[in-house]
Amino acid sequence: MPELPEIEIVKRSLIKMINKARIIDIKISRKSKYLILHFTKKILLIHFGMTGKFLVLNSKKKEIAKTSFYYDLNILPKHNHIYFFLSGGKTLIYNDVRRFGFMKLYNNRKINDVKHISKLGPEPFSKKINISYFKNIIKNKNVNIKILLMDQTFICGLGNIYVNEVLFMSNINPLRKCKKLNNNEIKKIILNIKLVLKIAISKGGSSIKNFNNTDGKSGSFQQLFKVYGREKKFCSSTPCKGIVRKINISNRSSFFCNKCQK
DNA sequence: TTCTTTGTTCCGGA
DNA sequence: GTCCGGAACAAAGA
Secondary structure (H helix, E strand, O other): OOOHHHHHHHHHHHHHHHOOOOOOOEEEEEEOOEEEEEEOOEEEEEEOOOOEEEEEEOOOHHHOOOOOHHHHOOOOHHHEEEEEEOOOOOEEEEEEOOOOOEEEEEEOOOHHHOHHHHOOOOOOOOOOOOHHHHHHHHOOOOOEHHHHHHOOOOOOOOOHHHHHHHHHHOOOOOOOEHHHOOHHHHHHHHHHHHHHHHHHHHOOOOOOOOOEOOOOOEOOHHHHOOOOOOOOOEOOOOOOOOEEEEEEEOOEEEEEEOOOOO
8 A cells, every 4th residue: 555655756746747737628427336537648447436526626726625515515625635726716526435436547548458458248228238238148047136237347347236127117026037027028027227327317316314416416316216215115106005125135135015016 | 353245367176 | 157145325305
């Protein structure tokens, strides 16, 4: 782990090499849960971990600390880690309470060759996600469907919350062995993956604990969760009177209805 | 003090 | 070597 002397060297090196340098061009893309900033000669790969967020403030450098912006939105400036001071007076801030997020800067090269990206499976909206792809993979897999959908080499971009929702919408128990699923169930899973992600995007995402867009505003999709976080509550699909159970699968909370997700 | 949270990685056993 | 389940790790708040 780098300690004080190493960081001091980095600081001096950065001042020597890129102090006063300006970013002159930038494109932005997404792969799975990674945000990718494409500069003219560099690529910045960003993962938000659990609580990472970007904020854009109209304030200039000296005004940042005293703006009431943070307090109105329940964001603490003590968790600001990176400031990008931009021409025109705006500031891009990276704020991360848990600090599980990271940024890595690469020389310009094919982003698909980067370690974090190269092993990822197809994107959820890709045409590669179809019944034959599923059947091909699951015939040799002994894991349950929850584990399969969480496996980023199988399909990328799905996390615990959305996998819970997808399985609920598909009436499939998270512990079902994936190789036992029939065609109809696979179809439902594929459809619901695309559906739940589209709806969540249209609602501005979910704000379980800590997602904000760059205005500092929360998304609203968490109000539409049908099963995640609803332990001991009635099943939200009518007229089912089942109760939502919570179990642990591979150290992650899994919620399911005891009646309509047999 | 312990538990929870997420995505990712690692390790041991089969 | 591969597969799978479980644990560990990061940090902070409840």
